[in-house]
Amino acid sequence: MTAAVAAARRIPVPLVVGVGLVILMACLPLLNISVPGVLPTPTYQPGTLALLSLAMIFAALALSYNMLLGTAGMLSFGHALYFGAGAYGLGIGLENLGVPLWPGVFVALIGGLVIALVTGAVSMRVSGIPFAMVTLAFAQAGSVLVRRNSSVTGGEEGLSLNTAGVPDWLVGVVNTRNLYWATLAVLLVVYLVSVWVDRSRLGHLARATRENELRVRVLGLEPSRARLLVFVIAALCASLVGVAYMLLQSGTVPRSVSADLTITVLVIVVLGGVGYRWGAIVGGVVYTILDQRLTVLAGSDMIESLPSVLRVPLSEPLFILGALFILVVMFLPGGIAGTVDSWMSRRRAGSAHGDAEMSDDAPAGRIEGAEQVLETAGQEARS
């Protein structure tokens, strides 16, 4: 939060690495790289491109969720609602309104925005844990609506994309490459929005609110508006990711509105490291690839030959991911990014003593901050 951080941000090393990574990712469909055990096929083939695109979808969704949990310290269980609004919004726009792709995207985003504004404004009547419960209830209502109105949303069957209005270069397995690039662009947009939010006055206000809401109020600032704005921006990003998901998968199922998906995203953000943008991306990629690999592993002969005490848990990828998540929360509070970051700053601390303490990316700071918001809420409740 201080000059040290501002100075650190001016160092272009992360920028160089980031631009390099984006260029590398953009070139992947043109290269023939095989990573056995991690990627199913060489990188230019649709199998791997689809997997990587899905990983980027999750990374972008995790980034948008990180704006809520990392920046504003809001534990929401309803983030899937806005993702689903994007996906279903596009699907319904194309199917029922018969509009071409771009107006369809616009309709989907507007839909996501309106839903986010209404549900956000109501849920922000409470904060902390009650906020988590209320957002969950809204997402559940959305999920029920989607499952019930099968004539519009396809119900349990899901809604498939009506490709009549979609340009040819975005349709079909042949064009997985183009979809991959489109997804990369969406990830980039969400990342840039996330950077902008974190650096803007809005982000500062949201972080300050996370740390101590009362003090922000005493300073004459309006914490609730900043929070709502961050909430809506994050939701809008989620809707955009939902649109990309709909195009990528050429369809969507009710699971994309469910609490399950939000919990998946929460797992990704915590695995990656709450409050770290690159952590959310790493988490998304690691989660997707792990999920895919564990599913392959679950069906393998090695697992089949184990006694049932070991076979049953090991053949459930979600069980392993859940257990991994518990272990990370208990023993690795900063997640992947936090652990790497504190390891780096400990190494740096040898040369420049004291820098580590100054960094606002200090591993524990983020989640403790969020907790402090809860504590404040608790104290007010007691007073």
Next chain:
Amino acid sequence: MSTLVLVLLTGIGLGALYFLVASGLSLIYGLMHVLNFAHGAFLTLGAFMGFEVARRLDSTSWWAFAVSILVGGLVGAGVAALTELALIRPLYERHIEQVLVTVGLAFAAVALYEGIWGSDPIYIQAPAWMRETTGVLGAQVPNTYWVLMAAATALLISLVVFLRYTRFGTIIRAGVENRAMVTALGIDVRTAFLLVFAIGGSAAGVGGVLAAHYTGYVSAHLGSTLLIFAFIVTVIGGLGSLPGAAIASVMVAVLQQFANYYLGGTGDIIVVVALAGVLLVRPSGLLGRRFA
């Protein structure tokens, strides 16, 4: 008239089921400020264990039913106590992490149940009387609803007696009121934490067995759906308030049943709208104390 009575009574019965889940959630939140996402997993485990026990005995007999209730309660209490000791206690006072751990547990547990019992619902058997109906004012009310009401009433009475007339109950009530003061008086609140978790877990376990009889089947996702309604009930009733949870359970369930019957199956949506309404008018819930 008879329809009205039927909808009302089934609403109260459903509310009783909500209360079995919500009471534990509300107590745990009131004392420890922990939102227990794994509560649904306790419930599901109770249901599966009750089912397994009843299946091995004679599942249409009354004593098998009684044993399955007992087993459900014990399993729920046991697994909840273990959760508190192994997962919640090491993260003392770190509320967000505590929530995350219970989320992870719920996530892993549902996957494990699917691995063991499969993802399809398993239909269960019950004593013949449970499948029948009883006529009240011309309405034929299924007997499971009476069992639910009896169980919830018994739970409410025993909780009130326990909280009011025992030493641990006093500590828990004092802890909800002002935990810092209780600790300052030299009382180890951690025992109370464990106890509250065990009580909540056993209520959920019993609730699981009864929920299985209510729906007619057990499945790995039995708890997840109920948990969301239990959350809504605890927020509407006021977090940490037991009477609030009781009143809100019945109100929410009756509203839900009426909307399902008279407004074309819109019950779930109406409940969420009611939640939004309560939050706009009274953010702290019906009987809750003020929170930001």
